[in-house]
Amino acid sequence: MTELTAPQNTTRDSALEDLVGRIMDAAEALLRTHPEGMSELAMLRTLQDDPWRLLASIDFSSPTALYPVHFLLFHSLYRQRERLVAESGETIDISALNIRIRPTPDRGLQEAGQHDALHAFYRDIANHDLGETTINRMLDDFWQGITRPADEDLRLACDTLAIDRPPPDLNTARNAFRRLAMRHHPDRGGSNEQLQALNRAMATVRHHFRGYS
Template sequence: MAAMNTPAPSARPDQSPISRDQLAWLEQQADHLQVAAEHELRAAGASGLTELALIRALQSPRWQLIEPVTFSDPTALYPVHFLLFHALYRLQSELAQASETLVISPLRLCILTTGSGSTRALPAEEDPLRSFYLDLYRYFLSGHDIRGMMERFLAGVTLAGSPEDVQEAAQVLGFDTLPGDFDTVKQRFRRRVMQAHPDRGGRTEDIQELNRAFSVLKRHFTRQ
């Protein structure tokens, strides 16, 4: 199988229709990703994995499904992110039939048994995020649309801020419990970003995870 960020056959120019060959190629990629992602998430157990950890696992010699990707470039990361989440939402539908829930949140991906400590609802067809990722045509967004979407995401616009997401975000920033005010969150966020800076031995991926956590908490405190 070709690695996931290899261009699809006859990559379409803007404004031209998507061919059947392109859709078939994407479906094949998604099939492989779905199998591999389920294996990795089951191995991780209830603690689950972050999206970045799952991507790294799928890049490993065991799978070799994703080529190296520049995480700081939204237009390079988007095709990888989109097709992975397309596969995850398909897997979520299949697991629901077996009384299992695939939790898909900004900070954690994990498989839980429905009714055994899981408060997550089964997939809802009207979920706009779910509908977005299940539409393979969204794979072909323009660079302009991708950058705009990422800006809105980092601003917290698309985050639902469920109690589970908020608690996980607090833990990513190093809190045992959710702070009582947003100023405390901002101070901790700045300190953690400085510690994770590449000039100090950190990784861009770590800063992105901190950004996601900060966005969840920002959205939470804005709604209060």
């Protein structure tokens, strides 16, 4: 039994590692052409289509069907982030709402900050194969905790709006948003990308305060 199982597992692991490598390369290529970032959903759908064709059809309504694909993408992104930090001093912001490459001013601090709980979870390829009960429990935990965004998402939002983190109140964020939106409006020399970034940041801050209501 052992002699039959080991080669099968080895072949599967090799195929999975090959797929992860291709997702890493594709994700970086996509992010280089989308400097404003992409949502997880947009990246998954893009990786299904030409020229990539790395992912099969995904049932987005089924947690047990979606989880392995979600895990593979995030596993690949965390590995690619490690590579970029080491090779170019860049990093990847990783969240379901926005994934983007950005420079990091202090490589040493960035490297030290990689090993958080999410990093540890997604870097362990064994977590790709979880049972339905475990996946559903994780989903329940997610919905219970979704009342506030992750700390990293809130930090990026506050940086975008140039306000303190955590923001003292929602009106402070709203005033900052209005001021920056006027300054970066395309009619005043700004860009749609800047406005989109401000809108995402404001949505994150609103989400943060909703968690206290």
